[in-house]
Amino acid sequence: MANFNPLEEMLDSFSRDERFLKTIKEVSASRDKPYKYVSENEKDKILSMDSLCEDVYEKMRKKYTNVAKHSSVDGLHYIKSNNDLKLIFIEFKHVNLGSDEIYNKAIDDLKIKLKLKPLETLSCVFPHLIDKYCKKDKDEINYLLLKAKKYYFVVYKDISNNPKPNLHKNLNRDLISVKRLAKHPFEKVYIVDSFSFEKIMKSLDNPND
Numbered sequence: 001m002a003n004f005n006p007l008e009e010m011l012d013s014f015s016r017d018e019r020f021l022k023t024i025k026e027v028s029a030s031r032d033k034p035y036k037y038v039s040e041n042e043k044d045k046i047l048s049m050d051s052l053c054e055d056v057y058e059k060m061r062k063k064y065t066n067v068a069k070h071s072s073v074d075g076l077h078y079i080k081s082n083n084d085l086k087l088i089f090i091e092f093k094h095v096n097l098g099s100d101e102i103y104n105k106a107i108d109d110l111k112i113k114l115k116l117k118p119l120e121t122l123s124c125v126f127p128h129l130i131d132k133y134c135k136k137d138k139d140e141i142n143y144l145l146l147k148a149k150k151y152y153f154v155v156y157k158d159i160s161n162n163p164k165p166n167l168h169k170n171l172n173r174d175l176i177s178v179k180r181l182a183k184h185p186f187e188k189v190y191i192v193d194s195f196s197f198e199k200i201m202k203s204l205d206n207p208n209d
Contacts, residue, residue, distance in 0.1 A: 006137040007144040008085055010130070011078050014047055019055070022048045027075040028092040028155070046075040046090065049121060056128045070128075071113075072121040073152075079205055085144070086204060089118045089186070090153045097167060098160030107174045114178045118152050122185060151204065152186045154178065155197045168193060 014020045024044045049072040057069045075090040091114060097103045122145075130141050154175070158167060172179070172191050179189045190200060 003083055005083075005085060005144060006134070007141045007148065008078070008080065010134055010141060011047070011076075013133070014052065020047055020051050021045050022051070024075070027090075030092075030094040046077045049073050049076050049089075049125065052129060053121075053125050056125070056132055059132055060128070070120050070124045071117050072125045073117050076121075077201070085148045087145075087148050087150045088153060088201070088204065089121060089150065090155060091117055093154060093156045094159050095156060096160045097158050097164045098162045099164075102160075103164060103170075111175060111177055114154055114175065115181065118181065118186070122150070150186045152181060152189045153197060153200075154189070154191045155194055156191070157194055 022045060024046060027046055027048050027050075053070060053072040057067065060067045073089045073091045075092070077088040077090065079086040079088070093110065093114075095106050095110070097106055126145060127142070130138055130145075134141055156171065158164070164170065168191075175191055179191065182189045190197075192200065
């Protein structure tokens with residue numbers, strides 16, 4: 001019989017709430033760019049960290065004044081593997097990388113945001129979620145969060161009319177500072193296109209991984 005995992009139970013409770021469990025199509029939608037989705041499959045669902053973050057923020061605003069809203073990754077997927085729990089932090093980026101000038105400007109901006117979002121999700125958003133939604137086992141949940149294997153995906157989609165040659169190779173080279181978030185606090189950092197994202201996610205779902 002598997003051991004009871006209060007962190008898993010917390011995530012399961014979020015997954016039973018339609019406010020928080022959304023399709024990848026919804027979570028990956030860009031607000032300020034034409035809507036281009038990673039997956040059209042309505043069955044592909046993950047937790048919307050933006051929705052969870054917003055919910056915590058609204059609850060805190062009722063108690064405190066001048067509360068700053070934390071930034072978060074777009075989505076969270078979790079995989080139960082025997083007695084282990086894998087947490088997959090996902091940030092979707094729709095970027096226009098059609099020219100060297102646009103590319104260089106975008107990279108400078110991405111370096112900061114792509115490092116900040118997962119760290120703030122882990123160190124700020126999660127503690128607030130645990131504090132607000134868990135009435136007991138808080139210390140154990142924090143321990144399990146620290147212990148859990150965590151992965152970080154940056155899933156990009158280039159929306160330029162003239163895709164940059166060797167885009168994947170260039171992004172992995174120029175965003176090396178983002179990839180250095182592995183092996184602490186993340187087991188591995190992936191910078192991938194949408195097709196690779198789907199493939200790797202399936203491999204992570206393998207209990208033998």
